[in-house]
Amino acid sequence: MAPAAPVEAAEAAGLEGAGPAVLTAPVAGGRQDAAMDEDDAAVLVRKAYKEYRSKSLFRKSVGNMVIRGLDMTVRKGTIYGLLGASGCGKTTILKNIVGQDQLTSGEVRTLGRTPGAPGSGVPGSGVGYMPQELALYIGFTIAETFRYFGWLTGVPKEELAQRTAALLKFLDLPPAHCMIGQLSGGQQRRVSFAVALLHQPPLLILDEPTVGVDPILRQRIWDHLMDITADGRTTVIITTHYIEEARQAHTLGLMRQGVLLAEDAPGRLLERYRCANMEEVFLKLSILQARTCPEDDEDAADAHDGNQNRRGSSFVPPAAAPAAAADAERPPSPPAPAAVPASRTPAAKSASSPLASVAFTSDRPQAAWQPWTVNKPSSMSNMTCLLWKHSLWMWRNLPMVAFLVLLPVVQCMLFGMTVGRDPKGLKLAVANDEGGRCPDPVHSRVDSFNCTSPSLLSCRYLAMLKDLEFEPVLYDSVTAAKGAVQKGKAWAAVHFPANFTDSIFARVNDGQHATNETLIGSEVNVWLDNSNSYMSTVMQSDMTYGTIDLLQRTLGHCDYNPAVAGIPVRFETPVYGIVNTEFLDFAAPGCALTLIFFMSMASAVGAILSEKNEGLLDRSLVVGVTMREVMWSHIVIQTLMMILQTIIVLVGFLEVLKIHNDGPLGYIVMLCVLQGFCGMCLGMLVSSLTDNDQEATFVALGSFFPFIVLSGMMWPIEGMHWSLRKMGWALPLTMATTSLRYMMSRGWDPGHAEVLYGFLSTLVWIAIFLASVLFVLRTHKR
Numbered sequence: 001m002a003p004a005a006p007v008e009a010a011e012a013a014g015l016e017g018a019g020p021a022v023l024t025a026p027v028a029g030g031r032q033d034a035a036m037d038e039d040d041a042a043v044l045v046r047k048a049y050k051e052y053r054s055k056s057l058f059r060k061s062v063g064n065m066v067i068r069g070l071d072m073t074v075r076k077g078t079i080y081g082l083l084g085a086s087g088c089g090k091t092t093i094l095k096n097i098v099g100q101d102q103l104t105s106g107e108v109r110t111l112g113r114t115p116g117a118p119g120s121g122v123p124g125s126g127v128g129y130m131p132q133e134l135a136l137y138i139g140f141t142i143a144e145t146f147r148y149f150g151w152l153t154g155v156p157k158e159e160l161a162q163r164t165a166a167l168l169k170f171l172d173l174p175p176a177h178c179m180i181g182q183l184s185g186g187q188q189r190r191v192s193f194a195v196a197l198l199h200q201p202p203l204l205i206l207d208e209p210t211v212g213v214d215p216i217l218r219q220r221i222w223d224h225l226m227d228i229t230a231d232g233r234t235t236v237i238i239t240t241h242y243i244e245e246a247r248q249a250h251t252l253g254l255m256r257q258g259v260l261l262a263e264d265a266p267g268r269l270l271e272r273y274r275c276a277n278m279e280e281v282f283l284k285l286s287i288l289q290a291r292t293c294p295e296d297d298e299d300a301a302d303a304h305d306g307n308q309n310r311r312g313s314s315f316v317p318p319a320a321a322p323a324a325a326a327d328a329e330r331p332p333s334p335p336a337p338a339a340v341p342a343s344r345t346p347a348a349k350s351a352s353s354p355l356a357s358v359a360f361t362s363d364r365p366q367a368a369w370q371p372w373t374v375n376k377p378s379s380m381s382n383m384t385c386l387l388w389k390h391s392l393w394m395w396r397n398l399p400m401v402a403f404l405v406l407l408p409v410v411q412c413m414l415f416g417m418t419v420g421r422d423p424k425g426l427k428l429a430v431a432n433d434e435g436g437r438c439p440d441p442v443h444s445r446v447d448s449f450n451c452t453s454p455s456l457l458s459c460r461y462l463a464m465l466k467d468l469e470f471e472p473v474l475y476d477s478v479t480a481a482k483g484a485v486q487k488g489k490a491w492a493a494v495h496f497p498a499n500f501t502d503s504i505f506a507r508v509n510d511g512q513h514a515t516n517e518t519l520i521g522s523e524v525n526v527w528l529d530n531s532n533s534y535m536s537t538v539m540q541s542d543m544t545y546g547t548i549d550l551l552q553r554t555l556g557h558c559d560y561n562p563a564v565a566g567i568p569v570r571f572e573t574p575v576y577g578i579v580n581t582e583f584l585d586f587a588a589p590g591c592a593l594t595l596i597f598f599m600s601m602a603s604a605v606g607a608i609l610s611e612k613n614e615g616l617l618d619r620s621l622v623v624g625v626t627m628r629e630v631m632w633s634h635i636v637i638q639t640l641m642m643i644l645q646t647i648i649v650l651v652g653f654l655e656v657l658k659i660h661n662d663g664p665l666g667y668i669v670m671l672c673v674l675q676g677f678c679g680m681c682l683g684m685l686v687s688s689l690t691d692n693d694q695e696a697t698f699v700a701l702g703s704f705f706p707f708i709v710l711s712g713m714m715w716p717i718e719g720m721h722w723s724l725r726k727m728g729w730a731l732p733l734t735m736a737t738t739s740l741r742y743m744m745s746r747g748w749d750p751g752h753a754e755v756l757y758g759f760l761s762t763l764v765w766i767a768i769f770l771a772s773v774l775f776v777l778r779t780h781k782r
């Protein structure tokens with residue numbers, strides 16, 4: 001069946017009062033005011049479509065068409081009320097008008113130019129935007145908030161105090177030294193409104209400014225809006241859920257499901273649709289839209305067919321109807337000024353435009369539009385302002401900043417006290433068949449050894465184990481000692497044969513003639529609990545080298561050649577490093593760089609995301625700050641912070657933990673700072689690709705462990721599976737870790753290729769991250 005003609009549809013819907021005006025009103029795709037000169041429009045939207053598509057790393061990209069072919073015309077020097085139920089796309093279209101977002105297709109012209117075009121003043125001082133959310137930093141005072149936005153919009157310093165005082169009085173706000181966070185919700189929204197007014201922009205965009213505002217103050221706000229539009233200085237676009245207060249606007253745009261149902265003066269809308277109030281007008285238009293495009297929605301038809309009481313449920317009824325009352329009391333409007341050309345009057349349009357019945361008009365007078373000049377502060381001024389804001393933010397969050405600065409101290413201490421030290425106090429179950437319990441170990445030392453009547457070597461061995469910080473516990477038999485290991489009471493069972501001391505001397509004296517019995521009798525038997533490889537390695541190493549040392553000292557004491565007890569390998573003075581090098585020396589360079597890299601990354605992500613989440617970032621962008629300025633200002637502050645953290649980490653490692661270092665300190669500091677910068681750039685990239693802390697945490701967690709294990713910090717990269725080795729070298733931390741290790745342990749400088757590569761790879765990664773950030777900022781607009 002062919003779709004019903006609009007007139008039939010209207011009649012079928014019971015729209016007796018709709019008349020021919022409704023019949024010609026487009027219900028989708030809005031209308032074009034063809035006759036209107038573009039110069040008369042402060043804002044023009046044509047054939048606008050907007051589809052939201054998630055660009056988050058972690059969300060499936062599902063399209064949501066929010067604006068569907070919307071046309072909108074806002075005449076200069078007027079108040080334009082944009083009305084519509086929650087979710088119909090009002091905020092979305094406003095964001096496109098202020099240049100905060102970009103349409104999927106269609107055109108927006110704000111103050112005669114495309115938002116964002118050079119010299120357009122939008123985003124910038126051409127527009128005052130009050131978003132729906134607070135978008136102010138709650139840790140600032142009202143005065144600091146005004147100073148911040150006044151600075152960015154070029155309000156002269158000498159005028160700022162005067163304007164601040166006037167706005168506080170006008171909006172009934174508490175004193176300027178009050179913190180935003182300590183104000184009530186309504187007061188906070190009024191501060192937000194004041195911020196939009198502060199620089200007296202030619203275009204004011206207010207997203208529900210009167211929510212939670214006292215009726216009297218609400219009327220004062222409307223009066224003020226009428227004042228500033230009356231002299232033609234300012235154009236206002238306002239959204240509100242209080243449908244009746246919107247009658248005070250010159251023009252109303254009734255929006256539903258991403259399109260404008262009608263756009264006209266409130267009085268004319270009421271007259272045309274023969275309705276008593278705007279809610280009825282809206283309902284009629286909604287029903288018509290639902291009938292004409294039933295696939296779009298059935299809500300309106302349901303509302304009409306069913307319960308009439310549900311009418312306009314998305315709007316708040318006019319509580320005390322202050323607006324209507326005020327309207328009635330207001331003196332009659334003065335005649336329209338001559339500045340509105342006759343050709344653009346409603347009557348003229350009726351004759352010329354096929355859309356005449358809904359053509360742009362106003363039943364309020366408009367004054368001549370005042371030209372304005374773009375007042376754009378320099379980039380340097382913006383940067384200074386942002387740096388001032390970041391510093392103030394840090395000052396207000398001093399405990400958190402102190403935590404970030406002191407965190408490296410704690411981490412260094414933790415690292416030094418937990419990693420790389422040999423385990424102490426390991427219990428050994430000892431069965432000594434040589435002589436039962438030994439005397440006090442002090443008397444069993446080698447220097448008190450009597451070679452003519454040797455005391456028991458096994459007792460000296462036990463004393464040696466105590467010196468190595470083992471805890472020998474004597475058991476009556478080998479079986480009992482092994483049983484202790486099986487029960488987890490000891491890490492090893494140690495057995496000394498009955499004639500251990502004699503057998504040792506016989507083994508040395510008999511040399512090649514020593515019997516098997518002598519050889520076996522001179523051996524200490526050890527049964528290890530090998531369930532912990534590191535413990536086993538420590539025990540094997542300590543007992544082997546401890547035995548050699550004990551025997552060499554014993555034999556030397558008794559005029560034997562101590563070398564007889566040695567093994568035929570001599571480790572000379574090391575070419576690089578120290579004799580008793582520890583795991584700590586190996587792990588420290590990688591650990592220091594990892595700390596610096598990830599702390600810088602975390603600080604950058606935290607700073608940018610907190611600004612993003614508070615909405616302050618978007619608001620700063622609307623008043624003309626560029627994302628590059630924001631990024632660079634963060635880079636400056638974060639770099640200072642990172643240098644401080646780097647110094648703390650290096651002092652902790654080199655001076656407190658006394659990690660061995662033979663390297664050139666200047667290059668070491670330079671590499672650490674570059675790594676911190678690299679981490680910061682990665683943090684910027686992560687915060688520009690993610691929307692919230694949760695996503696950023698996933699990225700940080702996801703990258704942390706692979707970076708650590710693949711960078712060779714924990715284990716030599718040469719020991720990795722071959723397939724991962726190449727990938728490991730390609731990561732930002734790997735070459736830098738090797739480079740720092742060579743500098744510290746070998747004393748090399750960047751004249752050695754292995755050290756130079758660490759610097760070069762870090763610089764390459766910085767360039768990659770920065771380029772990616774700039775690319776994302778350019779292309780990743782929502």
Ligand SMILES: Nc1ncnc2c1ncn2[C@@H]1O[C@H](COP(=O)(O)OP(=O)(O)OP(=O)(O)O)[C@@H](O)[C@H]1O
Binds near residue numbers: 064086088089091
């Ligand atoms: N960044 C975004 N990504 C995806 N969808 C979005 C985004 N912003 C808004 N939307 C969706 O677009 C639709 C219109 O949202 P919008 O905020 O423009 O509505 P609105 O008319 O201003 O509503 P309200 O009066 O409640 O503020 C909603 O369905 C919303 O979920």
